Amino acid sequence: MRSAVYVRKSIKRIRTTTRDNIPKMPFGQVWSGGLALDFNISTEMDAYREAVCSQLVCHTNELKKILKIISTALTIEHKIKHRRTPSKLEVGPDAREEYLTADLVIVLPLIVLSYKNFQEKIPNGESVPHPCKPNYVWQGVGHKNHLGGGDRNPFGIDFAQNGYRWTQELCNKDSDGDGRTNGEELGDPRCVWNEGEAPDVIVGLSHPAVPMTSPGPCGMGLRSCNNIIGLWAVGFQGECFHDQAGFLMGKDAKAYKRVAMQFHWNNPLMKNDYYDGSGLRLHLTKNKRTHNAGVLMVGQNYLQLTPGQDKIEVMGRCTSEMSKLRLTGPVHFTRALNHMHYLGRQMRMEHYRNGVKLRDLTFDEVYSYDSPVIYDYQEAIEFQRGDEVRTTCVFKTKERGLTVFQGDATSDEMCFGFLTYHPAENIQSPWCTEWRGIDPATFYYKTVIQNCPFKDFMNMTHPDTQRLHTRVLSHCSHLGLCLKECISMVRELRANHPCLQGDIHEYLRERARNGGMETIQLALFFSSIDSCNTEIAKLDCPVINNTPDPTSASCMINLSPLLILLVALHFFVKA
DSSP states (O other), X not given: OHHHHHHHHHHTTSOXXXXXXXXXOTTOOEEETTEEEOOOOOHHHHHHHHHHHHHHHHHTTOGGGHHHHHHHHHHHHHHHTTSOOOTTOOOOSOHHHHHHHHHHHXXXXXXXXXXXXXXXXXXXTTOOBOTTSTTOBOSSTTBSSTTSOSSBOHHHHHHHHTTSOOOHHHHHXXXXXXXXXXXXXXXXXXXXXXXXXXXXXXXXXXXXXXXXXSOOOSSSOOTTXXXXXXXXXXXXOOOOOOTTEEOOBSSSTTSBOOOOOOOOOOOTTOOSOOOOOOOOOOOOOSSOOSEEOEEEEEEESOOEEOTTOSOEEEEEEEOHHHHXXXXXXXXXXXXXXXXXXXXXXXXXXEEEETTEEEEEEEEESSOOTTSOOEEEEEEEEEEOTTOEEEEEEEEOOTTOSSOXXXXXSTTSBOOEEEEEEEOGGGBSSSEEXXXXXXXXXXXXXXXXXXXXXXXXXXXXXXXXXXHHHHHHHHHOOXXXXXXXXXXXXXXXXXXXXXXXXXXXXXXHHHHHHHOOGGGHHHHHHHHHHGGGHHHHHHXXXXXXXXXXXXXXXXXXXXXXXXHHHHHHHHHHHHO
């Protein structure tokens, strides 16, 4: 951010021209906010500019290495301080600063403009994930440098040779040789996308120039493998698919060519002498079934189960809106399976149409993790666009002393249902799960959720966001100290700002906690907002018999259980 501010201040000291009389420059014309900057830079200066450019590209996301940029810039300053003024550049009393800032003004836009226009020419060009950094985006998809610029990677070479156009030929090509076409990796598996349209698939993307062939750290598998073709858990004997559907393997363009096996091990004692010989046997046939099969995952991604409870009920919905987004036509369910862990007691999946319940898809009145029940439908159940699946999980935490969250280990919990269906082609994204009351997929095609303009809220350069952050940071401390002027301002913001209310508020906080460098400012904002939580709770929590009611809505806003406990202790001591 400091670089951007410095550039804006520097522009004011540079002479402006009109669009009509801008001379041509060796490296093209650079515009910034309507200001035309015209330079005639020598070859020597170009070399220095490239040195600064290299530092900026390599270290933009590493704040502590910004010092290297400054060091490079000072070296440039020293070498050019005695040179003549460049053509058509009016220099003020401090010639060295004018040379330096003028050149940096050119460097920054060049980095930004070098790839942005190409992102729109490929499907999901602005959302291609960094394969080695979770929650990061590979901005320059066609370049080896993830920020763009410099040498092209294999996909960039193919893209350039194809005239910088997305065609069926480029879509069906496998630039990185990992067994998945460029279209499959970028969300256009059918190779039907045209510039300006919404892609078929918006989740489970992978990089078309980075082959997914290397072992990785423990986690939830590879981004490039995002379709479930088989499941096994304790108590399963195996799976036999419906006689009208199967999973296509082989050389066909739509066939699976590689599979990844994902294991969930739980080793709470951290023993290092355990061995596992698990595996799966796949039975193949040359007699192709009528339909290609798929597995749809439904349920709830967010779990926070309070300890010591006899019954906790959680629901996750694949809503009518969500199914319209994912389905291109009707599908038919042939099998269903409930999945929780050892705290699960009862689970049900229900099928709704137009708000009316049609049937139970599953109902485990007494759920057992070790004895899963498979529901087979010999007569397939039709599921239409706009239909809804409601998944309800019941947990018992009576014997637990700590809060239990959603997670992979059997000591964590899950609330998911798996539905085998056909034809696979009629569902673009085989996940239809909620995060609390939010469909995560809506973040790809909406700008407002629950009245919150979340994209503007997370854009640190948006004027409204800048004003909000300036206001909060000038009234509140992010170091945990509660300032008097912060209390009234935060109460007013929480009462009126839609992004500080409801599920969207909690989701944005989750993004701030788990994001990368781009969410540091958002985390700083929330830590400032939270600096007076205890003091606000003392004012807002209703008091009955000198004891606060921590279950009230006003008391629960942004408070952790620890803060609620502190508030209760305050009233107890005061009494």
